[in-house]
Amino acid sequence: MNRHKPRALSFAGAFICILALAGCSSHEASKVVEFDFQREVMPIFKARCWSCHGPNQQQGGLRLDDKAHALQGGLSGKPLVGKSSDESELLRRVTTDDLAILMPKEGGRLAEQEVETLKHWVKLGTPWPDQIPPSGATEFVTRYGEDLWKRLSVVGHEIKIYLLMFFAIGIGIGDRIRRIPVGDVRWSSGWRNKLWRASQHVSTVLLLVGILSGVLWDIVEFSMRQSAMLASTELKLREAVIPSHSAIPTGTHPQPIRLKGTPQLGGTYYRGNDERNEKLFNGGFYRTATLRVSLIDEEDRDVQIKEPLPGSQLFIRFEIQRASQSTPSLFTDDIMKDVLLTRRTSDQKSPLPTDTPTSLTVIESGERWTAKYRLGDYDNQADAAINGTVYVNTNAKQNGETVIGSTHYGIVYGLRIHNRILMENSELWLGPILVPGNFQPPDPSKITLQEWLDIRPIPEIVGDNSTDPTLLGVPEHLSKGAKLPESVRETK
DSSP states (O other), rough: OOHHHHHHHHHHHHHHHHHHHHHHHHHHHHHHSSSOOHHHHHHHHHHHHHHHHHOBGGGEEEEEEEEHHHHOOOOTTSSSSSGGGGGGGHHHHHSSOOTTOOOOOSSSSSSSHHHHHHHHHTTOOOOOOOOOOHHHHHHHHHHHHHHHHHHSSSTTTOHHHHHHHHHHHHHHHHHHHHSSSSTTGGGGHHHHHHHHHHHHHHHHHHHHHHHHHHHHHHHHHHHHHHHHHHHHHHHHHHHHOOOSSSSOTTOOOOOOOOOTTOOSSEEHHHHOOOOTTTGGGGGGGOEEEEEEEEETTTOOBBBBTTTTTTSOOOOOEEEEOTTTTTGGGGGGGHHHHTEESOOOOOOOOOOTOOOOEEEEEEETTTEEEEEEETTTTOSSSEEEEEEEEEEEEEEEETTTTTTEEEEEEEEEEEEETTTTTEEETTTTEEEEEEETOOOOOTTTTTTOHHHEEEESSOOOOOOOOOOOHHHHHHHHHHHHHTOTHHHHHOOH
């Protein structure tokens, strides 16, 4: 009787190797690299630094999501890293005991292992390789391989893979039985004969078809998961850039968008009209209001960087001034009294001990309004590090411990005080949270964000403007609860 090697069983082994190959290759490759910046350092930057020094905002002028910007350092003028660990501004900030300059600002100190990783990175000369975008096919194979490796590492988690493996083993056994000679007495009758007859239909082609079908099935499922994740991520990004015109979402702390060229401490901002029509002045691109933000003490004295604090308390002063000839009915004292400054969000279940919601008060009726919000975390300390976001809400009402309204702006503050002097890495700026519905980047047919809010002066109305309330957006504001004063008559 001739004996044949069970070659089909070797296909089963090959199948298992094929499934794990992509994952294994990427897993083993990482061991060869002595230091992988993307795996070692970037996760620390992303988790602990990007909220203040990432793509959305760059406090102190420092940006850590991009190599060129990061190595330049921040507004202090000091480079992020030096020629040695002793000269590294990065290591100095994460290891210091000086609360005025300690980083990160939130979440406590970096873990000891994270600090050691950064020290090792600096010691190696801060290698930060340029990112070369992989081809679409390469990126897909890499992601699929890593995903498959993770799923296979959990025993019993990927049922279809194990079913396919048993199928391959079964085909291998069937192929071995098929090769038994016809005259073998042991397989000439009974259940063995039935099994032998059934095995005549088994072939390596069937094995390969089964393997390819299983792999294709898995790839299709992986692609569908990736598409769903991409759609979810895109939705989150869009919601972050174009928030809803409703109250602050429950369970979230919305982050304002930092405009290019935003002043370091306070400054003047110009709010533009978001209606576009040839019947409007300058096609609708004109200023509606001027906003001012500054840091002051209890005596309304300005607080400046690198200067001793004049008082014992700190306040954010926020001012709104109606632009010349902008629609009076949209800027009334009744409307402005419902503007509220607070650090609370709609999900705040307990009061913040240092937050006192503050309303606008009238400086000049129908023209100028201001609010003075106290930063209660500071009370004459010689050294302090305080930071947070004050939300500017319109149509706002305080209901118990929560504030309900539409969040238009966020005033971000990060103040470092040492020996009662405001340090150079302090900042205070205003950014939009609620942006107009017809702002949709990067569509060139829509208005840009800088046409709605900018640090550069937006043109004021000169001469006549349309009195059509619809073009001026009056009905939209009235639908939100704004009241048209009797002293103001809009021509229809």
